[in-house]
Amino acid sequence: MLDPILEVESLNVSFATPDGTVNAVNDVSFKLRRKRCLGVVGESGSGKSQTFLAVMASLASNASCSGKVLLDGKNLLRLPKAEIRQIRGNRIAFIMQDALTALTPHMRIGELLMEGLMIHKKLSRSEATRKILNVLDVVRIPDAASRINMYPHELSGGMRQRILIAQALLCEPDIIIADEPTTALDVTVQAQILDIFDELKRDTDVALVLITHDLGVIAGRADEVMVMYGGRAVEKSEMRALYVNPLHPYTAGLLAAMPSFASNLGEALPAIAGQPPDLQSLPKGCAFMPRCSKAAQICTDERPLLKSYGDRKAACHFAEGS
Amino acid sequence: MFAYCLRRILILIPTLFIIIALSFLLIYSAPGGPFDAEAALDPQIIENLRQTYNLDKPLHQQFGLYLGRLMQGDLGPSMIYRDFTVNELLGASLPISINLGLKSLLLAILLGCSIGIAAALKRNSKLDYGLMFVSMSGIAVPSFVVAPLLTLFFGIYLKEIPGVGSYLGLPVAGWGGLRNQILPIIALALPQIAIIARLTRASMIEVLSSNYVRAARMRGLPERNVILNHALPAALLPIISYLGPALAGVITGSVIIEQIFDLPGVGRYFVQGAMNRDYTLVLGIILVFSTTVLLLNLIVDILYGYLDPRVRVDE
Ligand SMILES: Nc1ncnc2c1ncn2[C@@H]1O[C@H](COP(=O)(O)OP(=O)(O)OP(=O)(O)O)[C@@H](O)[C@H]1O
Ligand SMILES: [Mg+2]
Numbered sequence: 079m080l081d082p083i084l085e086v087e088s089l090n091v092s093f094a095t096p097d098g099t100v101n102a103v104n105d106v107s108f109k110l111r112r113k114r115c116l117g118v119v120g121e122s123g124s125g126k127s128q129t130f131l132a133v134m135a136s137l138a139s140n141a142s143c144s145g146k147v148l149l150d151g152k153n154l155l156r157l158p159k160a161e162i163r164q165i166r167g168n169r170i171a172f173i174m175q176d177a178l179t180a181l182t183p184h185m186r187i188g189e190l191l192m193e194g195l196m197i198h199k200k201l202s203r204s205e206a207t208r209k210i211l212n213v214l215d216v217v218r219i220p221d222a223a224s225r226i227n228m229y230p231h232e233l234s235g236g237m238r239q240r241i242l243i244a245q246a247l248l249c250e251p252d253i254i255i256a257d258e259p260t261t262a263l264d265v266t267v268q269a270q271i272l273d274i275f276d277e278l279k280r281d282t283d284v285a286l287v288l289i290t291h292d293l294g295v296i297a298g299r300a301d302e303v304m305v306m307y308g309g310r311a312v313e314k315s316e317m318r319a320l321y322v323n324p325l326h327p328y329t330a331g332l333l334a335a336m337p338s339f340a341s342n343l344g345e346a347l348p349a350i351a352g353q354p355p356d357l358q359s360l361p362k363g364c365a366f367m368p369r370c371s372k373a374a375q376i377c378t379d380e381r382p383l384l385k386s387y388g389d390r391k392a393a394c395h396f397a398e399g400s
Numbered sequence: 401m402f403a404y405c406l407r408r409i410l411i412l413i414p415t416l417f418i419i420i421a422l423s424f425l426l427i428y429s430a431p432g433g434p435f436d437a438e439a440a441l442d443p444q445i446i447e448n449l450r451q452t453y454n455l456d457k458p459l460h461q462q463f464g465l466y467l468g469r470l471m472q473g474d475l476g477p478s479m480i481y482r483d484f485t486v487n488e489l490l491g492a493s494l495p496i497s498i499n500l501g502l503k504s505l506l507l508a509i510l511l512g513c514s515i516g517i518a519a520a521l522k523r524n525s526k527l528d529y530g531l532m533f534v535s536m537s538g539i540a541v542p543s544f545v546v547a548p549l550l551t552l553f554f555g556i557y558l559k560e561i562p563g564v565g566s567y568l569g570l571p572v573a574g575w576g577g578l579r580n581q582i583l584p585i586i587a588l589a590l591p592q593i594a595i596i597a598r599l600t601r602a603s604m605i606e607v608l609s610s611n612y613v614r615a616a617r618m619r620g621l622p623e624r625n626v627i628l629n630h631a632l633p634a635a636l637l638p639i640i641s642y643l644g645p646a647l648a649g650v651i652t653g654s655v656i657i658e659q660i661f662d663l664p665g666v667g668r669y670f671v672q673g674a675m676n677r678d679y680t681l682v683l684g685i686i687l688v689f690s691t692t693v694l695l696l697n698l699i700v701d702i703l704y705g706y707l708d709p710r711v712r713v714d715e
Contacts, residue, residue: 136618166620174618179611182630183710193629194619229709245619 082109083252083285084133084170089145091128091137091309098358102128103143104309110253115279115286117300117317119293119332123354125309126289127175130255134172135162168198171246175257175289177239181230187241188226191248198249209248217244217274236267243274254278255287260295272299293336297321305329308355308365315390325392327370364394372396408698415694416687420470423686424463427679434479434677453479453680466683475684480676486684489669494688496575497658497665501650503585508592508646513639515593516600520635521627523605531597538594543653547587547660554583573662584661588653592646599642604635633707640704644697651689 091103103125110116118126132143135154147154149169154162166172174180181190188210195206207226214222217240230238239259246254256275260268276299278284288296296303296317303320305313305328313326324330331350352369361367367377376395384393433455435446450456454465469476475486515535519528551572559569571580607613608631616630617623651667658667666685673681705711 134618136614163620163622166618168620172618174611174615176611180615182612182616182634184633184708185629189629193621193625197621197625231710 080111080113082111083149084110085146085148086129086133087146087148089129089132089143089147091125091132091141091143093138094140094142095358100357101360102141102309102357103132104360106145106306106309106311108304108311108314110285110287112252112283112285113279114301115275115288115296115299117296117303118287118289118306119291119296119303120306121291121350121354123357124306125357126291126306127257128309129306130172130257130287130289133255134166134170136166136172164198167194167246167251168249169251170253170255171249171251173242173246173254173256173259175261177242177259177262178235180242181238183230185229186226187228187230187233190230190241191226191245194245195248210244213244213247214240216247216277217241218270219244236263236271239263239267239271240274243271247278250282251284253285253287255289257289258291259288260290261292268295275299293321293332297336305332308360309357310365310393311384311391312366312394313390313392314384315392319390325387325390325397326366326394327372327396328366329392331369405698405702408701412691412694412698416691419690420467420683420687421463423683424466425459427674427677427682428459428462430677432677434679436677453477466680470687475687476680478673478678478681480673480678480681486680489681490666490684490688493664493666493669496663497654497667500581500584500588500658500663500665501647501654503581504588504592504650504653505643505646507585508589508596508650509639509643511589512593512596513600513636515597516602517604517632517635519597519601520604520608528601532601535594535597538590539598543587543591544656544660546590547583547657550583550587551660575663575665584657584663587660588650588657591653592649595649596639596642596646600635600639603638604631607631607635610634637704637708640700640707643700644693647696648693651693 086109087107089103089106090101093100093102106125106129108116118129120126128137128141131137132141133147133154135147135157137143143155145155149165154165157165181187188207191210191213192203192206195201195209196203199206201209210226211222214225219225219237219240225233225237230241233241239262243256243259246256259275260271263271272295275286275288279286279299288300290296298317300317303313303315303317304311305315305320305326307326307328313320313324313329315325320329321333324333328350331348334348335350350369355361355365355368361378363376363378363380364370364373364382367373370377372394374395380395382393382395382397384391385397387397433450434453435441435449447456454462457465466476473487475490477485478489481489515531519531522528554568554570555572556569559565561568570583572583574580613626613631616626621630654665655667655670657663658665659671662668666688669681670685672678673685
C-alpha cells in the first residue's frame with residue numbers, strides 16, 4: 079500500500095461559547111492515501127465538518143484545536159498563515175458543504191475559477207482559460223465557453239456543485255475533501271455528481287474524502303469508512319467489511335436506516351431512536367449508550383477505546399471481530 | 401432596460417404633481433401672508449399687490465395658474481424679493497448649494513466607507529470601538545451644535561495662534577474659495593459620515609462571515625483578494641441604496657448650515673421664504689429639492705441593478 083499523504087493524529091477541536099465548551103472533535107486519527115477514498119459518516123453534529131475544517135486550518139475564531147495534521151512531515155496546525163495559504167486550494171481542496179452559497183454572487187464563473195490558478199500556479203489568463211475549459215469538460219458542464227460568463231445565480235444547484243468540484247480540481251491538488259457534495263441535490267443529479275468522483279478516483283491519483291450522513295453515498299465508492307459519533311471515530315473499517323458486519327451498534331443502526339436495506343421489507347425505515355449527545359457535557363462512559371440496544375453497566379462506567387479487530391477498529395465494549 | 405428607465409421616469413410626473421399639490425395646500429393654508437410684514441402699507445396698496453400676485457382669486461384657480469406657468473418652466477415671481485423671479489433667485493443660489501452638497505456627499509461616502517471598512521476589519525478592537533463611539537456621537541449631536549463648535553475652534557481659537565494663525569484659521573462666514581467651503585462641507589457631511597460608517601461596518605461584517613468569503617479563504621486566496629474582490633463589492637451595495645436618503649439628509653442639513661455660515665445658497669432662501677410666506681419661492685425650492693432626490697433614487701436603482709447581477713432587470 080502507498081505511504082499516507084496526510085496523517086491526522088489525535089485531533090481535538092473545541093469551541094468556546096457563552097454557555098461553555100463544545101467538544102466537537104475528540105481524539106480523531108486517520109490517514110489519507112493517494113488513489114484511495116475515505117468515507118466519513120455520521121449524523122448531523124457528529125463533528126465531520128469540523129474535523130476537516132481543522133485539517134484546512136479553517137476553523138471558526140472561537141475554536142481551539144490540538145493534535146497533529148501532518149502533510150509532508152509538516153504539522154498544518156502549527157504552520158504560519160502564509161504557508162497555509164499555499165496549501166489551501168493548491169495541495170488540499172475543500173468542497174464546502176453548502177454549494178448554493180459558496181460561490182461569490184457578484185463574480186462571474188470564469189473569474190471564480192481563474193483566481194486560484196493565477197495565484198497558485200501563476201498562469202497567464204489564456205493558459206488559465208484553456209485549463210478551465212478542460213476541467214469544465216471533466217465535470218461535464220455543457221456549453222462551458224458561455225457558462226464562464228454567467229453569474230452563480232444563473233446556474234442550477236447541480237451546475238453550481240459541478241463548478242465547485244471544478245474549482246477544487248483546477249490546481250490539481252493531492253487531496254480533495256468533499257463535504258456532503260450531494261445533500262442538496264435530487265437523486266438523478268446526485269448520481270451524476272458521484273460519477274464524477276468515481277472518474278476522479280479512476281483517472282487521477284488524488285486522495286479523496288467524501289463526507290456524508292448517508293451510507294448509500296459511499297457504498298461502492300469509498301475504500302475505507304470512518305464512522306463518527308459525538309465527535310469521536312467509533313468505527314474505522316474497510317468498506318465491504320463494514321457493510322457486511324458492522325462492529326459498532328451505531329454503524330449497524332445507520333445501515334438499517336439505509337433505504338436500500340429496508341425498502342425490500344416494505345417497512346418504514348428504522349431510524350435510530352433518541353437524541354445525539356450533548357457535546358458540552360459528554361458522559362464519562364460511552365456516548366452512544368442511551369440509544370444502544372446492547373447497553374450494559376460497563377457502558378455507563380467506562381468509555382470504550384478504539385480497539386483493533388484484525389485490520390478494523392471499533393470503540394464498543396461488545397464489538398466482536400470476525 | 402430602456403423601457404424600465406422610461407417607466408420609472410414617467411412615474412416621476414404624478415409623484416411630483418402630488419408633492420406640488422400637497423405643498424401648495426400646506427403653505428397657502430399656513431396663517432399669514434407674504435405682505436404681513438409691511439403692515440404700514442395702505443390697505444389699498446396691499447390689495448393691489450394681492451391682485452398682482454393673483455392672491456385674491458380662489459385657491460383652485462391660483463393652483464391652475466401656477467401649474468400653467470410651471471409647464472412653461474416658469475416658477476413665478478418672488479413675492480418678497482419683488483425685483484426677481486424665482487428662476488433668477490434659484491439660478492444664482494442653486495450652483496452654490498449643489499457645489500456644497502456634492503462635495504459633502506462625496507466626503508461622506510469616501511470617509512464613511514473607509515471608517516466602516518476599517519472598523520469591520522478590526523472588529524471588536526479598540527480602533528473599532530473608538531470609531532463607532534465617534535460616529536455614534538456624530539449621529540446624536542445635531543449639526544446646529546457641531547457647526548458653531550467648528551466655527552469656534554477653526555475660526556477663532558486657531559486664528560489666535562501667533563504666527564501660523566492666519567494659515568490654520570478658516571473663514572467662518574460667506575462664500576468664496578475652497579477655504580470658505582471647508583467648514584460648511586465638514587459640518588454638512590459629519591452626520592452622513594457617521595451613518596455611512598455604521599452602515600458599512602455592519603454590512604462588511606455580515607459579508608465577511610458569509611459562506612462565499614469563507615470559501616474564498618479556503619481556496620488559499622490572499623486576504624487582499626478576498627476583501628477586494630469577494631467582500632467589498634457585496635458590502636458596499638447597501639451604501640448605494642442609502643445614497644437617496646443621504647442626499648435628502650444633506651439637503652435638509654444645508655438649510656441650517658447655510659444659515660449658520662451665511663452662504664447665499666438655496667437653503668437660506670428656503671428659510672427666508674418660509675418665514676415670510678413667499679409662496680412661489682418656497683414652492684420652487686421644494687420642487688427642485690424633490691426632483692433632485694427622486695432623480696438620484698432612480699439613478700441608484702439603475703446602478704444597483706448594474707452592480708448586483710441578481711436584481712438586474714432584463715427585458
Ligand atoms: N463556531 C462554533 N461554535 C460553537 N459550536 C460549534 C461551532 N461550529 C460548530 N460547532 C458545533 O460543533 C458540532 C460539530 O459540527 P460539525 O459541523 O462538524 O457537524 P457535522 O458532523 O458536519 O454535521 P452536519 O451533517 O450537520 O454538517 C456541532 O454540534 C456544532 O454545533
Ligand atoms: Mg457538516
